[in-house]
Amino acid sequence: MNIRNNIFFLSLIFIIFLYFISNTFFSWITEFPDILKIPIAKYITIFIKWLIEDADLGLFTFKQLTRGIGSLLDAPSLFLKGLLATGFKFEMTNGNSFYFPPLSWISIIFVFVTTAIWLKDYTLTFFVAISLLYVAFFDLWESTMTTFSSIIVAVIIGIIIGTLLGILSYKSKTLNNILTPTFDFMQTMPVFAYLVPALMLFGYGPAAALVVTLIYAMPPMARVTKNALDQVNSEIVELGKMVGCSTMQMLYRILLPSIRPRMMLGVNQVIMLTLNMVIIASMIGAGGLGYNVWQSLKQLRIGQGFEAGIAITLVAIILDRLSQKIATRRPVYHEQKTKFFQKNIYLIIIFLFIIITWLCGNWYSFFYNIPENMTVSSGRFWDGIIDYININYHGPIRLVRDFFYIYLLKPLKSFMISIPWFVVVLLVFTIGLRIQGLALGLKCSILVLFIAMSGFWEKAMISVYLIGICVLLANLIGIPIGIIAASNDRVHRITQVIIDTFQTLPAFVYLIPVIMIFSVGDFSAMIAVVLYAIVPAIRYTDNGIRQVSSSYLEAAKSNGCTKFQILRRVQLPLSLPDIMLGVNQTLMMGLSMLIITALVGTRDLGQETLIALSKVDPGRGLTAGICVAFIAIIVDRLINAWSQKRKKELGLTTSIS
Amino acid sequence: MKKIINRFLKSSLLITLLFGSFYISSIAKAAVPESKDPIKVVIMGYSGDNIIMQIYGELISKLGYNVEYTPADYIGQFAGLKSGDLHIGSPGWDTTAKDVMADAWGSGTVLNMGNIGISVFEDWWYPLYVKDKCPGLPNWEALLDAECAKSLATAETSPNGRFLEGPIEWGGTGGLRIEALGLPIEVINAGSDAALGADIVAAVKRKEPILAWTWQPYWLPAMYPGEFVAWPEYGDGCYDDASWGPNPDKTHDCGNPTGYMWKSAWAGGESIWPKAYDVWKKFTLDEKTMGDLVYKSDIDGVDTMDVAKGWIADNESLWSEWLK
Numbered sequence: 001m002n003i004r005n006n007i008f009f010l011s012l013i014f015i016i017f018l019y020f021i022s023n024t025f026f027s028w029i030t031e032f033p034d035i036l037k038i039p040i041a042k043y044i045t046i047f048i049k050w051l052i053e054d055a056d057l058g059l060f061t062f063k064q065l066t067r068g069i070g071s072l073l074d075a076p077s078l079f080l081k082g083l084l085a086t087g088f089k090f091e092m093t094n095g096n097s098f099y100f101p102p103l104s105w106i107s108i109i110f111v112f113v114t115t116a117i118w119l120k121d122y123t124l125t126f127f128v129a130i131s132l133l134y135v136a137f138f139d140l141w142e143s144t145m146t147t148f149s150s151i152i153v154a155v156i157i158g159i160i161i162g163t164l165l166g167i168l169s170y171k172s173k174t175l176n177n178i179l180t181p182t183f184d185f186m187q188t189m190p191v192f193a194y195l196v197p198a199l200m201l202f203g204y205g206p207a208a209a210l211v212v213t214l215i216y217a218m219p220p221m222a223r224v225t226k227n228a229l230d231q232v233n234s235e236i237v238e239l240g241k242m243v244g245c246s247t248m249q250m251l252y253r254i255l256l257p258s259i260r261p262r263m264m265l266g267v268n269q270v271i272m273l274t275l276n277m278v279i280i281a282s283m284i285g286a287g288g289l290g291y292n293v294w295q296s297l298k299q300l301r302i303g304q305g306f307e308a309g310i311a312i313t314l315v316a317i318i319l320d321r322l323s324q325k326i327a328t329r330r331p332v333y334h335e336q337k338t339k340f341f342q343k344n345i346y347l348i349i350i351f352l353f354i355i356i357t358w359l360c361g362n363w364y365s366f367f368y369n370i371p372e373n374m375t376v377s378s379g380r381f382w383d384g385i386i387d388y389i390n391i392n393y394h395g396p397i398r399l400v401r402d403f404f405y406i407y408l409l410k411p412l413k414s415f416m417i418s419i420p421w422f423v424v425v426l427l428v429f430t431i432g433l434r435i436q437g438l439a440l441g442l443k444c445s446i447l448v449l450f451i452a453m454s455g456f457w458e459k460a461m462i463s464v465y466l467i468g469i470c471v472l473l474a475n476l477i478g479i480p481i482g483i484i485a486a487s488n489d490r491v492h493r494i495t496q497v498i499i500d501t502f503q504t505l506p507a508f509v510y511l512i513p514v515i516m517i518f519s520v521g522d523f524s525a526m527i528a529v530v531l532y533a534i535v536p537a538i539r540y541t542d543n544g545i546r547q548v549s550s551s552y553l554e555a556a557k558s559n560g561c562t563k564f565q566i567l568r569r570v571q572l573p574l575s576l577p578d579i580m581l582g583v584n585q586t587l588m589m590g591l592s593m594l595i596i597t598a599l600v601g602t603r604d605l606g607q608e609t610l611i612a613l614s615k616v617d618p619g620r621g622l623t624a625g626i627c628v629a630f631i632a633i634i635v636d637r638l639i640n641a642w643s644q645k646r647k648k649e650l651g652l653t654t655s656i657s
Numbered sequence: 658m659k660k661i662i663n664r665f666l667k668s669s670l671l672i673t674l675l676f677g678s679f680y681i682s683s684i685a686k687a688a689v690p691e692s693k694d695p696i697k698v699v700i701m702g703y704s705g706d707n708i709i710m711q712i713y714g715e716l717i718s719k720l721g722y723n724v725e726y727t728p729a730d731y732i733g734q735f736a737g738l739k740s741g742d743l744h745i746g747s748p749g750w751d752t753t754a755k756d757v758m759a760d761a762w763g764s765g766t767v768l769n770m771g772n773i774g775i776s777v778f779e780d781w782w783y784p785l786y787v788k789d790k791c792p793g794l795p796n797w798e799a800l801l802d803a804e805c806a807k808s809l810a811t812a813e814t815s816p817n818g819r820f821l822e823g824p825i826e827w828g829g830t831g832g833l834r835i836e837a838l839g840l841p842i843e844v845i846n847a848g849s850d851a852a853l854g855a856d857i858v859a860a861v862k863r864k865e866p867i868l869a870w871t872w873q874p875y876w877l878p879a880m881y882p883g884e885f886v887a888w889p890e891y892g893d894g895c896y897d898d899a900s901w902g903p904n905p906d907k908t909h910d911c912g913n914p915t916g917y918m919w920k921s922a923w924a925g926g927e928s929i930w931p932k933a934y935d936v937w938k939k940f941t942l943d944e945k946t947m948g949d950l951v952y953k954s955d956i957d958g959v960d961t962m963d964v965a966k967g968w969i970a971d972n973e974s975l976w977s978e979w980l981k
Contacts, residue, residue, distance in 0.1 A: 196736075203742045205727075283730065291728055295702045298851045299876070299955075300858055387862060394863045402812040410813075512851055516859035520821060520847045521813055601824075601848035610848070611826045613733060 008434045015430065019423050037455045045619030052200050063201070070207035073157075077206045080149030084108065085142045104357035105141050109133065111350055112318070118346050119325045127321075131314040139375035140292065140311050147288030148315060150206055150281065151274050154213045155319075158270045161214070162221025163263070167251065169222065170229040181633070183219035188588060188632035190595050191216060191280050192609035193625025196618040199284060209281035217273035224266030228259035264327045268320050272503060275316040279506050289315070290506070297512045302386055303379030309509035316504040386513045401523045409469070409522050416465035421452040428634060436641040444637060447630040456605060460627050463604040466522060466597060467590040470529040474586050477530070478537025479579060483567070485538065486545035495542070499535040507532055507596045515600060525597035533590040540582025544575035574650065580643040584636055591632050695725035696930055699734045699747040704954040704961050705874045705947060706747045709773070711965035713745065713940055716976055717933045732826065735761045735921070744926045745937060751916020752779040752872070753827050758919060768927065770920035770934070774941035779872035780913045781820060781831075784883040787866045795887040797838065800868075806841040808866045814843040821869040822846050823853055829870065830896075833909035834888075837902075842868070874947050876955035888912030939979040 052063050060068075082088045083103060090098040109132045116125035135144045169176040191212060202208040232255055240254040256263075282290030289312050296305035425445045432441030451460050485492040511528050518524040548571050556570045572579075594606030605624045612621030698714045700707055714724040729737055729747075735757050737743035746767075749758045761767035783794065790808035793799030800806065800818070809818030820842050822829040831844040847853035853870065854877060860867040861881045868886075871877050888911055894901040895911040902910035920937060927934045946968075954964045969976065 199733075199736065199742075200740070203740070205742070282728065287728065298702050298854075299704070300851070300854055390859050391863050394865075405812040508851075512855045515852050515855040519811065519859070520845060520852055520856045521811070597848075599849040600852050601846050603825075603846075607825070607848065610824070613730075 004434065008430065011426075011430045015423055015426050018426070019419065038453050040454050041617070041619040041623040043619065044622050045617055048197050048200070048618045048622075066201040067203060070202035070205075070211075073153075073202075073207045073210050074205060077150045077153040077210065080152060081146055081206075084149050085145035101358070102145070103354060104360070105136055107354045107357040108145070109136070110353050110357075112322075114346060114350055115322065119322075119329065121325055124321055124325065128318055131318055134314065135311050137375055138307055138311070138377060140289065140308060143287070143289045143292050143308070144311055144315060146286075147278055147290065147312070150209065150213075150286055150288065151271075151278070151315070151319070154210055154217065154274045155267075155270055157210070158214055158218040158274065159221055159267060162218045162266060162270065163225050163256075165218075165222040166225025166229065166266075169226045176226070179222070183223060184633050184636070185626075185629045186215050186219050188591055188629040189622075189625040190592070190606060190609050190628055191277065192595055192606075192613050193621040193628075195280070195284065196613055196621055200618065205284075206286050209277075209284055209286035212284075213274050213277040213281055216277055217270050220269035220273065221263075221266040224269070225259070225263060228262035229255060231262075232258055260327060264324055267323055267327070271319050271323065272316060275312055275504055276506075278312055279508055293506055293508055297508055300512065301379055301383070302513055302516075303382035304377065305509050305512065306382050307378060309506050312506060313501055313504040317500065386516055390517055397517060401518050401521075404523055404526075405521070409526070412469060413462065413465050413522070416461045416468075417458055419461070421448075421457055424448055425452070428638075431638060432641075435638060435645065440637060440641055444634045447634050451627045451630055454623050454627060456608065456624055456627050459603065459605050459608055459624070460631065462602065463591075463594060463606065463628065464631060466525065466602060466604060467529065467587070467594070470526055470533055470590050470593075471583070471586050473526070474530050474533040474590070475537045475583055478534040478586070479541045479582075481534075482538040482541025482579075482582075483545060483572075485542045486571075487563075487567075492542065495538055499538055502531060503535050507593065508599075511596060511600065520601045522602060525600040525602050528596055528600065529590050529593045532593055532596075533586045536582050536585035536589060540585060541575070541579050544578025544582070545571050547578065548574045577643045577647045577650075580639055580646070584639045584643075587635055587639075588632060591628055594628060693723055694929065695723040696926070696933055697725050697727045697742070697744045699729045699737075699743050699745065700726045701729065701731055701734070701747045704876060705951045707961040708950050708954060708965050708968075709942065709947075710745070710747055711962050712968055712976075713937060715965055715969055716980065717936055720932060720936075720980065722930060722933050732757055735767065738921055738923050739764055739766045741766070741923050741925050744923045744930075745933075746921040746923075748773055748775075748918035748920055750777045750779070750872075750918055752777055752913055753823075755916070756828070758921065761921060766924050768922050768924050768934075770922050770938050772941075773918040773920055775874070775918050775944050775947050776915055777872060777874070777918055778885070778913070778915050779870065780888070781868055781886040782871035782878060782883055783866070783868050783886065784861050784881055786864055787868070790866050795884050797886050797888050800840050800842065800886070803841060809842070809868050811845075813845060816841075818842040818868065820844050821853065821856060821867065823870045824849055830909050830913075831870070833907075834911075837904045837907035837910035839904075874944070874951050876951060879948070879952060879955065886912075891915075936979050 054061075082100075085102055087102045088098075088100040090100075109129065112128050112132060113125055116122075116128050135141055165179060169179045194215065195208075195212060198208045198212050202211055236254060236258055237250075240250045245254060278286075278288065278290035279293055280290070282288055282294055289308050292308035293305050293312070296302075296308060425448045428448050429441040429445035432444045451457060481495060485495045507528055510531060511524075514524050514527050518527065552570050552574060553566060556566045561569065594604065595609065596606075598604070598606035598610045605628050608624035609621045612618065612624065696717065698710050700710055710726070714726060718724050727743060729743060731747070731749075732754065734743055734746050735749075735754075738746045739761055758769075762769045783791075787809075788794050791799045791802065791805035793802070803816075806818035807816055809820075810816055811819045813819065818841060820831055820835070822831045822844050823846070825846050829844070829846075834840075835842050835844065847856060857867060857869045857871070857877060858881075861883075871883075871885075889903055891911045891914040892901065896908055899906055899908050901908070904910040920940065922934060922937060950964050950968060953959050953967075954961050959967075
């Protein structure tokens with residue numbers, strides 16, 4: 001053990017030495033030789049252009065295939081949209097048109113409220129009612145219904161495909177090995193990177209938005225399903241075998257029902273991530289609340305953007321809580337003699353109500369459109385607050401910002417750019433080698449090599465610097481908050497609400513006010529990312545400490561430890577793997593915010609994807625996206641490996657969170 | 658054995674059905690180009706462009722066409738116009754989209770439908786109070802003064818002044834102009850138009866000196882009193898010929914060219930909705946009208962669709978010519 005440590009430190013010293021002499025001796029260490037740079041971006045663009053314009057599968061071209069799939073995908077969300085938001089227009093051959101109005105807003109609110117009552121959760125009922133009334137009276141109803149219809153389709157398809165893939169990777173080890181890195185990619189590549197190819201393949205409209213949303217939101221479902229299946233109690237499986245289940249029966253009647261609670265975590269994540277994508281989806285034609293946010297912020301109507309953003313958060317919470325409750329319901333058994341009427345009374349009432357209000361809509365337009373003079377907006381109020389802060393507190397704000405920039409951001413940025421690529425490759429290799437072995441070291445250093453070869457090295461380093469400092473700050477602030485929340489229930493409840501909001505409130509909403517107060521630059525980008533990335537830091541720390549087994553705590557207490565000693569010597573060391581997982585997640589979230597920072601004005605990989613989007617250059621976007629994914633994978637693997645090692649040392653491997 | 662054959666048949670039937678439905682739905686979409694198909698009119702979100710497109714949309718609705726307003730990005734819409742996903746494009750400005758438009762028109766899949774009739778102007782802009790720190794403005798030589806540059810400086814550019822340009826993909830020439838005219842200023846790019854606007858408005862509200870990229874017609878220069886910097890006037894050759902202009906060794910030693918807004922449309926649509934395309938070709942507006950309409954929507958807060966409908970109601974004699 002000691003020898004390994006010594007070799008490790010020696011290599012570190014050597015690497016640092018290399019860093020200092022690199023400028024004078026080996027210029028190829030600092031600047032990746034141009035000859036070896038591969039124009040990967042160009043090749044990818046050529047390939048995709050070929051795929052779209054020329055690829056022919058015999059019966060039909062590739063483009064026709066994808067466009068066909070696109071129209072199939074369009075259909076359910078267009079139908080739902082018509083039903084809930086815009087109504088249906090039918091053109092007759094004689095030139096007349098038929099218009100079926102959408103379902104009345106009153107009836108939709110009624111449906112949701114009744115569902116909540118049926119679930120016997122009265123706090124939820126109240127919450128649902130208030131949220132939907134808010135949406136209706138703040139003039140956001142049609143947008144919300146549009147968003148809702150596309151989300152429902154995305155979530156349902158995401159759950160189905162995710163479960164299927166999860167089951168398949170449970171059954172087949174090869175498939176699992178292929179799918180795991182694929183999922184990593186899908187979750188870490190910036191959306192804008194694959195937006196252009198998606199648009200080219202599926203056209204402007206709900207289909208492309210759906211595909212893009214699915215790529216981002218589906219992996220958690222697959223991962224959770226596989227994980228849960230892995231942990232199914234072997235006795236249950238044996239029972240199934242003993243009773244003579246076929247494979248299908250085993251799946252449907254034994255395995256899936258037993259992992260249902262865990263699968264709900266996957267469903268929750270799919271819903272949350274889908275809602276994260278709402279804004280980007282609206283940029284490519286999906287409309288809805290995302291469009292409201294985007295448009296309001298473009299015209300600097302911060303208050304209006306904020307209202308639409310809150311609506312998105314409310315929809316997320318409603319969908320999440322309702323689905324959780326529905327999934328964990330215990331089935332209700334009726335006596336044999338209850339009539340159809342009694343068993344399904346809720347459904348019947350809802351059905352009647354919908355029909356009646358829909359018919360009323362034909363006479364009183366109030367039923368399907370709240371008149372303008374009854375809607376309100378708090379927009380000016382929020383605008384006023386931002387203005388107030390901007391004008392009155394500008395002096396100290398500018399001091400803080402400049403201080404941060406001059407003494408922290410700028411020097412760090414120059415340092416990161418100046419590190420020779422070769423040094424980074426060696427460093428990553430050595431760390432991987434030390435933590436787990438040759439395989440890890442080689443894997444990670446090859447990924448670094450790819451980034452160097454792609455020609456995006458400097459941009460990648462800027463991304464690393466920016467996200468690195470955000471991750472550091474997010475953890476420095478988040479972990480202590482998590483610790484406090486773990487020991488104090490009141491703080492815990494407050495932080496839960498705050499982090500749920502920050503996870504679903506679109507970053508755009510607080511990005512523009514941040515720019516107004518702190519001006520365009522790395523500092524504003526940093527604030528936006530930290531606000532988003534701090535969520536997992538708090539959540540995982542809080543959770544991890546709370547999960548420490550009480551037997552440890554009792555042992556410590558009976559040994560006479562003070563509260564602080566318990567924290568420092570028992571809780572923190574034992575929850576370190578969970579905290580590290582939180583750090584890992586902070587990194588993932590930080591990286592996914594690269595697009596947002598690009599919109600502020602940084603010159604990194606995120607911006608490359610933006611440029612690719614406007615120049616319609618899919619190769620450039622995809623290559624930059626791959627670099628981002630690689631950075632994520634490298635750090636994720638290293639942290640994971642270290643965390644696993646630590647868990648083994650602490651004897652915690654049997655419990656997997 | 659039977660089981661395997663059974664399974665095979667079942668799955669191949671499923672796959673055939675699946676592919677069949679993809680094929681049919683893709684063919685179905687392509688084989689029905691009758692005129693009741695919705696015309697996708699691009700809506701970008703800027704009030705000025707919105708109003709133009711909504712006036713057009715409402716006019717062809719009067720003729721019985723089925724109009725679908727589709728949100729899209731300013732530069733990104735050209736990709737959609739080329740592929741036929743978008744039909745009537747939002748006007749492209751000579752000053753920022755010249756290359757993209759030339760590329761689109763050159764490809765044969767996008768038609769140049771003519772000049773709208775509104776000249777546009779984009780350049781370096783400053784709020785009036787900046788003149789206190791930089792006497793001599795709007796003359797560009799006022800920017801050569803070190804004190805002036807310092808008042809425009811931020812932590813990122815100090816001691817040089819900061820010029821806040823639009824996103825890089827807009828192809829700004831700020832850096833080249835600074836080099837050609839020897840200005841003590843650095844370019845910082847905002848990442849998006851929203852960020853650009855936010856920064857400018859916030860600076861103006863706290864009376865902080867700022868030099869930034871802005872355009873007309875737009876709500877910003879209409880709402881906040883300011884001026885454009887007066888550069889040596891643009892002429893042909895400024896961008897390619899170094900010997901042109903005040904600096905004999907460098908190009909880009911001049912201001913921006915003025916330009917116009919150009920209409921574009923998907924080429925394939927002309928045979929599907931010929932009348933609608935004809936109306937678009939005839940569509941024109943002048944600057945004064947544009948300015949008034951933008952003012953109504955941005956300063957007075959009227960919804961753009963209502964502004965559009967109001968204009969239609971007041972100007973029947975004008976647009977009835979286009980519909981003939």
